[in-house]
Amino acid sequence: xxxxxxxxxxxxxxxxxxxxxxxxxxxxxxxxxxxxxxxxxxxxxxxxxxxxxxxxxxxxxxxxxxxxxxxxxxxxxxxxxxxxxxxxxxxxxxxxxxxxxxxxxxxxxxxxxxxxxxxxxxxxxxxxxxxxxxxxxxxxxxxxxxxxxxxxxxxxxxxxxxxxxxxxxxxxxxxxxxxxxxxxxxxxxxxxxxxxxxxxxxxxxxxxxxxxxxxxxxxxxxxxxxxxxxxxxxxxxxxxxxxxxxxxxxxxxxxxxxxxxxxxxxxxxxxxxxxxxxxxxxxxxxxxxxxxxxxxxxxxxxxxxxxxxxxxxxxxx
Amino acid sequence: xxxxxxxxxxxxxxxxxxxxxxxxxxxxxxxxxxxxxxxxxxxxxxxxxxxxxxxxxxxxxxxxxxxxxxxxxxxxxxxxxxxxxxxxxxxxxxxxxxxxxxxxxxxxxxxxxxxxxxxxxxxxxxxxxxxxxxxxxxxxxxxxxxxxxxxxxxxxxxxxxxxxxxxxxxxxxxxxxxxxxxxxxxxxxxxxxxxxxxxxxxxxxxxxxxxxxxxxxxxxxxxxxxxxxxxxxxxxxxxxxxxxxxxxxxxxxxxxxxxxxxxxxxxxxxxxxxxxxxxxxxxxxxxxxxxxxxxxxxxxxxxxxxxxxxxxxxxxxxxxxxxxxxxxxxxxxxxxxxx
Numbered sequence: 001x002x003x004x005x006x007x008x009x010x011x012x013x014x015x016x017x018x019x020x021x022x023x024x025x026x027x028x029x030x031x032x033x034x035x036x037x038x039x040x041x042x043x044x045x046x047x048x049x050x051x052x053x054x055x056x057x058x059x060x061x062x063x064x065x066x067x068x069x070x071x072x073x074x075x076x077x078x079x080x081x082x083x084x085x086x087x088x089x090x091x092x093x094x095x096x097x098x099x100x101x102x103x104x105x106x107x108x109x110x111x112x113x114x115x116x117x118x119x120x121x122x123x124x125x126x127x128x129x130x131x132x133x134x135x136x137x138x139x140x141x142x143x144x145x146x147x148x149x150x151x152x153x154x155x156x157x158x159x160x161x162x163x164x165x166x167x168x169x170x171x172x173x174x175x176x177x178x179x180x181x182x183x184x185x186x187x188x189x190x191x192x193x194x195x196x197x198x199x200x201x202x203x204x205x206x207x208x209x210x211x212x213x214x215x216x217x218x219x220x221x222x223x224x225x226x227x228x229x230x231x232x233x234x235x236x237x238x239x240x241x242x243x244x245x246x247x248x249x250x251x252x253x254x255x256x257x258x259x260x261x262x263x264x265x266x267x268x269x270x271x272x273x274x275x276x277x278x279x280x281x282x283x284x285x286x287x288x289x290x291x292x293x294x295x296x297x298x299x300x301x302x303x304x305x306x307x308x309x310x311x312x313x314x315x316x317x
Numbered sequence: 318x319x320x321x322x323x324x325x326x327x328x329x330x331x332x333x334x335x336x337x338x339x340x341x342x343x344x345x346x347x348x349x350x351x352x353x354x355x356x357x358x359x360x361x362x363x364x365x366x367x368x369x370x371x372x373x374x375x376x377x378x379x380x381x382x383x384x385x386x387x388x389x390x391x392x393x394x395x396x397x398x399x400x401x402x403x404x405x406x407x408x409x410x411x412x413x414x415x416x417x418x419x420x421x422x423x424x425x426x427x428x429x430x431x432x433x434x435x436x437x438x439x440x441x442x443x444x445x446x447x448x449x450x451x452x453x454x455x456x457x458x459x460x461x462x463x464x465x466x467x468x469x470x471x472x473x474x475x476x477x478x479x480x481x482x483x484x485x486x487x488x489x490x491x492x493x494x495x496x497x498x499x500x501x502x503x504x505x506x507x508x509x510x511x512x513x514x515x516x517x518x519x520x521x522x523x524x525x526x527x528x529x530x531x532x533x534x535x536x537x538x539x540x541x542x543x544x545x546x547x548x549x550x551x552x553x554x555x556x557x558x559x560x561x562x563x564x565x566x567x568x569x570x571x572x573x574x575x576x577x578x579x580x581x582x583x584x585x586x587x588x589x590x591x592x593x594x595x596x597x598x599x600x601x602x603x604x605x606x607x608x609x610x611x612x613x614x615x616x617x618x619x620x621x622x623x624x625x626x627x628x629x630x631x632x633x634x635x636x637x638x639x640x641x642x643x644x645x646x647x648x649x650x651x652x653x654x655x656x
Binding site for chain 2: 099
């Protein structure tokens with residue numbers, strides 16, 4: 001997979017928990033063009049172990065002199081966001097993937113409703129640039145906890161004008177999905193990014209109101225969760241390894257020196273899917289990619305976020 | 318690189334031929350003595366000097382003649398270029414990818430200079446110099462895909478990605494193996510592959526689609542495909558079937574070596590940056606049976622592949638002259654290993 005070498009040109013504290021990082025390419029050239037809604041995966045060397053975290057690009061696709069990402073410090077984090085907040089300084093060098101878009105605006109939509117919760121605002125900032133440029137009809141609905149958590153509000157007001165709507169929970173302002181989605185014209189697409197309960201509630205409301213499945217879009221990166229350690233056998237490479245409790249299966253495979261495919265590392269894209277040859281216990285699926293039937297079938301696993309509760313799982317890699 | 322371009326034709330008197338160097342670099346597609354569809358996709362990385370994948374886009378001795386043939390086909394049938402309105406970003410992505418690659422890889426033939434969005438493109442072999450504003454359609458004599466597609470060998474299809482699927486929403490197609498752009502434009506992955514026998518049943522297309530939906534920017538991929546053509550004709554379109562279809566009946570044991578051509582397609586796929594679409598290239602290479610048998614291993618292997626070819630594939634590829642060709646090739650096959 002292709003990588004870019006960047007260095008940190010600027011860091012800005014946006015809110016108490018959110019920092020914004022500006023990257024420029026190490027060789028001083030322009031970074032690749034990208035489409036609104038794209039993300040990159042950062043490779044972070046934390047105590048000699050590589051963590052790979054996906055972050056949405058929120059800089060303008062029209063200006064690739066630099067890329068921007070925002071990182072919310074996660075209290076329950078396995079270390080990636082804390083590392084970004086505490087260790088990454090101006091001048092730090094980071095390897096990132098080329099941009100990947102798993103959350104693109106449908107080019108055939110007649111209207112787009114963008115719904116953001118908290119730090120879920122980030123992918124929409126680059127999308128808004130594209131929507132403005134293409135003169136496509138849209139509305140942005142941004143909900144957050146309290147005034148001090150409203151990251152980028154001024155920037156959004158400048159970019160979207162009357163198309164932006166804000167819902168501050170501490171002021172009792174609630175975004176009513178039913179009211180919003182029940183009055184949209186045919187051909188409208190809805191996009192949501194935010195905390196899992198919010199994403200699920202929005203999707204449930206849209207389905208309940210009879211929205212076509214293809215018009216409902218969400219971006220939900222799951223962070224790998226810790227769990228019990230287990231053993232993995234890679235049938236094709238003939239390697240046996242152990243996945244420690246705080247590491248993902250994909251990370252353990254990479255640490256064993258095996259070049260496994262991946263893109264989003266958040267259980268969304270499907271690129272790292274592995275065939276399960278056998279498992280003497282059960283698979284604990286955490287991804288949003290496999291269908292429920294595939295999950296219960298036990299023949300597939302997404303090693304970026306999912307684990308096994310077993311003595312040994314054998315996969316085709 | 319000091320490339321000379323041949324004067325030759327791909328219709329009427331069919332003066333096309335391969336130089337010995339072109340035969341040597343021909344992408345012979347068979348890795349074993351039998352053939353079946355597979356997801357034979359690999360990274361489109363640069364390979365050995367002189368090979369057809371030395372560069373991202375291959376410019377060879379047939380470049381000027383092929384572009385001239387393309388212009389004739391487009392003049393006769395403007396519908397060989399069709400593009401849906403939502404693909405304009407993808408058109409500019411394609412133009413940028415081609416101009417940057419070609420000017421980097423063939424600096425003696427092509428030159429691109431940029432001052433902000435004011436670009437100047439120089440194509441020396443075709444005698445073209447154009448100043449235009451990147452992103453401004455009105456600054457080019459025609460839409461960006463048609464403009465650049467006329468200057469690159471092969472057919473170029475732009476795919477839009479939506480609903481977990483790929484849609485052929487714009488293309489310039491002048492050298493196709495019997496499929497119609499006017500019919501296929503706007504079709505989904507499953508729709509345009511629907512007619513292919515066997516591959517659907519064995520799940521090749523489902524697996525390939527799953528793979529391609531995650532195609533990454535900066536990591537293009539390629540595969541080879543093949544068919545056969547009578548006469549070195551680029552435009553074997555359904556629209557012009559009355560012109561070339563009857564040629565299949567003209568093959569005799571005496572003229573197989575001249576008339577029957579193996580046609581290999583280098584298919585490439587690129588993720589496009591601003592549009593998040595994809596560019597699908599089908600670059601054809603033609604070789605006559607006389608030229609092909611100058612390589613004894615190819616002659617043996619093609620003989621065996623054709624002999625064992627599944628009847629449904631032969632039917633789909635329109636190889637009504639297969640048996641005459643097998644007979645003709647048999648004299649080059651002594652039964653020894655083709656490795």
